[in-house]
Amino acid sequence: MRITAQRLEILKYLIGNPIHPTAEEIYRDVKGEQPNISRATVYNTVNMLVRLGEIRELGCTSGCRRFEPDLTPHDHALCVKCGRLFDIESEGEKDTRVMVMGKPFEVKYTDITYHGLCQTCAGSDDN
Amino acid sequence: MRITAQRLEILKYLIGNPIHPTAEEIYRDVKGEQPNISRATVYNTVNMLVRLGEIRELGCTSGCRRFEPDLTPHDHALCVKCGRLFDIESEGEKDTRVMVMGKPFEVKYTDITYHGLCQTCAGSDDN
DNA sequence: GTATATGCAAAGGCTTTGCAGTGAG
DNA sequence: CTCACTGCAAAGCCTTTGCATATAC
Numbered sequence: 159m160r161i162t163a164q165r166l167e168i169l170k171y172l173i174g175n176p177i178h179p180t181a182e183e184i185y186r187d188v189k190g191e192q193p194n195i196s197r198a199t200v201y202n203t204v205n206m207l208v209r210l211g212e213i214r215e216l217g218c219t220s221g222c223r224r225f226e227p228d229l230t231p232h233d234h235a236l237c238v239k240c241g242r243l244f245d246i247e248s249e250g251e252k253d254t255r256v257m258v259m260g261k262p263f264e265v266k267y268t269d270i271t272y273h274g275l276c277q278t279c280a281g282s283d284d285n
Numbered sequence: 286m287r288i289t290a291q292r293l294e295i296l297k298y299l300i301g302n303p304i305h306p307t308a309e310e311i312y313r314d315v316k317g318e319q320p321n322i323s324r325a326t327v328y329n330t331v332n333m334l335v336r337l338g339e340i341r342e343l344g345c346t347s348g349c350r351r352f353e354p355d356l357t358p359h360d361h362a363l364c365v366k367c368g369r370l371f372d373i374e375s376e377g378e379k380d381t382r383v384m385v386m387g388k389p390f391e392v393k394y395t396d397i398t399y400h401g402l403c404q405t406c407a408g409s410d411d412n
Numbered sequence: 413g414t415a416t417a418t419g420c421a422a423a424g425g426c427t428t429t430g431c432a433g434t435g436a437g
Numbered sequence: 438c439t440c441a442c443t444g445c446a447a448a449g450c451c452t453t454t455g456c457a458t459a460t461a462c
Contacts, residue, residue, distance in 0.1 A: 159441085160435090160436060160437080160440095160441065160442070161436090162435085162436080162441095162442065162443080164442085164443075165442090180426095181426075181427080182425095182426080194443085194444075195443085195444085196443070196444040196445065197426090197427080197444090197445095198427090198428080198429085198443075198444065198445080198446095199442080199443060199444070201426095201427060201428070202428095202442080202443085205427095205428095215346045216344070216346070217343070217344025217345050217346050217398065218344055218345070218346070219342045219343070219344050219345070219350070221350075221425070221426070221451080221452075222425080222426060222427090223346070223348075223426085223427085233383075235383060235385050235390045235392075237390075238393065244385045244386065244390075246383055246384065246385060246390075249380060249383075250377075253376060253399070256360075256362060256373055256376075256399050257373065258362050258371045258373060258403055258404065259371070261403075261404035262404065263362045263364075263371075263373075263399060263401055263402070263403055263404065264401045264402040264403075264407045265362075265399045265400070265401040266365065266400050266401040266402070267400050267401075268397065268398070268399050268400070269396075269397070269398045269399075269400060270395065270396070270397050271344065271395070271396045271398075272380070272383050272390060272392045272394075272395050272396075273392070273393050273394050273395070273396060274390055274391045274392040274393040274394075275390070275391040275393070276385055276388075276390055276391075277385065277388040277389060277390065280391045286416090287415095287416065287417065287460085287461050287462070288461080289416095289417065289418080289460080289461070291417085291418075292417090307451095308451075308452080309450095309451080321418090321419075322418085322419085323418070323419045323420065324419090324420095324451090324452080325418075325419065325420080325421095325452095325453080325454085326417075326418055326419070328451095328452060328453070329417080329418085329453095332452095332453095348426080348427075348450070348451070349450085349451060349452090350451085350452085
């Protein structure tokens with residue numbers, strides 16, 4: 159496992175990035191620093207980071223993958239209109255012992271996503 | 286909006302189906318009853334059902350779409366090893382007022398998914 | 413009878429793969 | 438020097454679209 163300029167740029171881009179970028183967004187934005195970078199490298203890198211547990215892949219209904227570099231416990235709010243995905247603080251405790259068909263399920267992490275309208279979209283008139 | 290044999294079969298297949306089928310699974314299984322059905326019809330139908338609010342599309346990290354016909358409040362448990370997605374009963378109340386960057390977010394529904402290992406996979410030896 | 417739905421095939425995204433060339437250790 | 442990584446292009450999924458035919462109402 160080598161540290162290369164491309165991998166460093168992708169990591170730098172992900173760390174502290176609150177927008178949960180898609181692979182395409184990573185590609186587009188990292189291209190500014192690494193003009194010759196290819197999509198294959200982006201995909202190789204994010205797949206590796208997911209496998210290593212350094213970032214998480216988010217469930218997504220928009221046909222592309224979104225990545226979450228912030229592994230501290232927090233929830234998400236997805237605006238169903240504009241598609242933006244916001245980080246929000248967790249409230250309360252999360253169950254770590256849940257039952258599936260009467261048998262214990264070993265929870266690794268809990269994903270809570272609120273689907274709805276953000277302030278901007280709720281205020282617009284074409285709902 | 287017409288009731289056609291194809292749409293009826295797709296609905297019959299979805300209703301009471303606990304496996305959260307993908308579009309491809311719907312296509313494959315409904316083909317038994319409607320051998321000439323096309324993928325286009327399956328996609329047209331599920332997209333229409335989602336638009337009408339009769340079924341829900343689930344966030345999914347596996348590159349294909351999964352559909353949820355059961356709109357009663359419940360949570361999910363996703364086995365990260367075998368990929369099966371189980372329905373589980375909701376426990377406790379869900380927040381309906383959350384804040385995004387200090388502003389209220391209008392929650393339509395809350396998606397809680399526990400990621401982890403099901404009993405079967407937790408018990409197998411190749412973890 | 414007419415507008416809508418179907419089925420087929422082609423096209424369009426997103427992602428992965430194969431492979432030769434490159435570069436880090 | 439060697440093996441892993443890169444970049445390109447091609448191929449692979451999944452999904453959507455265009456269009457002629459079929460069919461529900």
